[in-house]
Amino acid sequence: xxxxxxxxxxxxxxxxxxxxxxxxxxxxxxxxxxxxxxxxxxxxxxxxxxxxxxxxxxxxxxxxxxxxxxxxxxxxxxxxxxxxxxxxxxxxxxxxxxxxxxxxxxxxxxxxxxxxxxxxxxxxxxxxxxxxxxxxxxxxxxxxxxxxxxxxxxxxxxxxxxxxxxxxxxxxxxxxxxxxxxxxxxxxxxxxxxxxxxxxxxxxxxxxxxxxxxxxxxxxxxxxxxxxxxxxxxxxxxxxxxxxxxxxxxxxxxxxxxxxxxxxxxxxxxxxxxxxxxxxxxxxxxxxxxxxxxxxxxxxxxxxxxxxxxxxxxxxxxxxxxxxxxxxxxxxxxxxxxxxxxxxxxxxxxxxxxxxxxxxxxxxxxxxxxxxxxxxxxxxxxxxxxxxxxxxxxxxxxxxxxxxxxxxxxxxxxxxxxxxxxxxxxxxxxxxxxxxxxxxxxxxxxxxxxxxxxxxxxxxxxxxxxxxxxxxxxxxxxxxxxxxxxxxxxxxxxxxxxxxxxxx
Numbered sequence: 001x002x003x004x005x006x007x008x009x010x011x012x013x014x015x016x017x018x019x020x021x022x023x024x025x026x027x028x029x030x031x032x033x034x035x036x037x038x039x040x041x042x043x044x045x046x047x048x049x050x051x052x053x054x055x056x057x058x059x060x061x062x063x064x065x066x067x068x069x070x071x072x073x074x075x076x077x078x079x080x081x082x083x084x085x086x087x088x089x090x091x092x093x094x095x096x097x098x099x100x101x102x103x104x105x106x107x108x109x110x111x112x113x114x115x116x117x118x119x120x121x122x123x124x125x126x127x128x129x130x131x132x133x134x135x136x137x138x139x140x141x142x143x144x145x146x147x148x149x150x151x152x153x154x155x156x157x158x159x160x161x162x163x164x165x166x167x168x169x170x171x172x173x174x175x176x177x178x179x180x181x182x183x184x185x186x187x188x189x190x191x192x193x194x195x196x197x198x199x200x201x202x203x204x205x206x207x208x209x210x211x212x213x214x215x216x217x218x219x220x221x222x223x224x225x226x227x228x229x230x231x232x233x234x235x236x237x238x239x240x241x242x243x244x245x246x247x248x249x250x251x252x253x254x255x256x257x258x259x260x261x262x263x264x265x266x267x268x269x270x271x272x273x274x275x276x277x278x279x280x281x282x283x284x285x286x287x288x289x290x291x292x293x294x295x296x297x298x299x300x301x302x303x304x305x306x307x308x309x310x311x312x313x314x315x316x317x318x319x320x321x322x323x324x325x326x327x328x329x330x331x332x333x334x335x336x337x338x339x340x341x342x343x344x345x346x347x348x349x350x351x352x353x354x355x356x357x358x359x360x361x362x363x364x365x366x367x368x369x370x371x372x373x374x375x376x377x378x379x380x381x382x383x384x385x386x387x388x389x390x391x392x393x394x395x396x397x398x399x400x401x402x403x404x405x406x407x408x409x410x411x412x413x414x415x416x417x418x419x420x421x422x423x424x425x426x427x428x429x430x431x432x433x434x435x436x437x438x439x440x441x442x443x444x445x446x447x448x449x450x451x452x453x454x455x456x457x458x459x460x461x462x463x464x465x466x467x468x469x470x471x472x473x474x475x476x477x478x479x480x481x482x483x484x485x486x487x488x489x490x491x492x493x494x495x496x497x498x499x500x501x502x503x504x
Contacts, residue, residue: 067095106149108150198351205306206305207306304346334353352480359383410448410451420480438456
């Protein structure tokens with residue numbers, strides 16, 4: 001399948017990261033070359049973070065005045081996250097003003113340049129170039145007492161060459177401690193990208209929440225307050241208006257895209273409601289899919305949640321019958337769409353997509369106690385980019401629990417590690433995330449036009465479900481591929497959302 005069809009309609013925002021190094025000003029005159037050496041380490045950190053973000057490097061901060069200037073720099077550029085590079089010992093008073101003035105999460109980088117010093121040749125100055133760890137407990141204590149949100153990444157710096165001044169080998173780019181440290185740093189940067197993208201994003205709300213699903217009702221102001229996303233309330237007439245503008249050539253191009261992305265089914269061998277898609281169903285679905293993409297572009301949307309229930313036979317019923325296909329296409333291109341008016345799960349899907357791990361709309365379908373799996377899926381939308389194999393497009397004689405007929409997506413997620421992300425809401429109105437890791441396994445699914453994936457968790461289904469449900473999740477979740485708990489936890493930290501889990 002061509003990668004072109006997965007090109008995002010609206011790419012994630014590039015985060016803005018502040019970086020500064022710390023040291024003790026008294027060292028510079030005592031130990032020749034130390035200042036330049038440690039600053040070069042800081043430049044290395046800034047350059048490497050710059051692969052994933054726009055970086056503001058404030059250089060060496062070794063007194064209060066420089067700290068205030070660094071804070072002004074970071075605030076002027078509206079950074080999302082700040083890395084404090086512990087280059088050598090430093091008094092916390094010389095740089096804590098940065099955290100106090102910027103009000104952004106601080107990640108202390110405790111990155112030693114070498115796995116071990118040369119004990120036979122190392123001088124005091126050489127030792128001090130490797131003792132950044134010394135001040136990290138002091139930083140932790142001071143920031144905790146000042147009420148500052150801080151985190152620590154420890155490991156090796158990861159240089160690919162040894163500075164001339166060094167008395168030992170500093171090439172550590174292939175060392176496991178460097179690889180792991182930079183994996184953690186990259187996760188923090190991507191979490192910052194999630195925050196910026198949500199904060200500058202626009203959530204479309206088309207129609208209303210499925211009546212009676214009390215877990216999914218959300219206050220638009222609460223969404224704005226806790227994610228930063230603007231909620232754009234849309235009407236079916238907005239979609240109908242753009243649908244009128246769809247040309248035959250646009251419709252044919254979309255039909256070609258659909259035929260490239262899906263297998264068109266024959267009649268289901270088991271379910272009389274699931275049939276080979278009719279030509280007229282595909283024609284309508286193609287036209288509506290073009291309209292859905294035009295709607296996203298017209299309103300500059302980053303995500304969309306939807307549900308429509310109207311009287312039989314009205315002009316909008318035909319539009320909603322094609323929702324699942326068009327919204328699956330949008331989800332594959334970075335505009336996650338959640339059904340039944342579930343904004344919180346649209347956020348979970350968006351978080352997953354920004355991190356590049358998918359995020360398909362799911363609920364519990366059933367439990368398979370013979371295989372010790374929980375089957376998760378829905379009647380769409382599906383994140384086609386994480387499909388285990390080419391999804392099947394089925395014609396539906398009736399959407400279960402809903403109204404109308406149309407086409408639906410039958411698919412399963414890639415086999416291997418998966419992570420479920422619930423974004424739910426507590427009784428006090430706060431968003432909370434629930435993260436659970438499992439394994440998608442090969443197992444049969446129903447041929448009824450729904451997405452379904454068997455997932456086996458570390459705990460047996462009964463105790464797992466009892467513990468999961470005790471956390472009060474929304475009944476929908478986003479399924480992502482890979483072991484993503486750490487990445488999701490960092491996003492939750494950046495967003496100020498509590499994070500809980502049962503299976504990691």
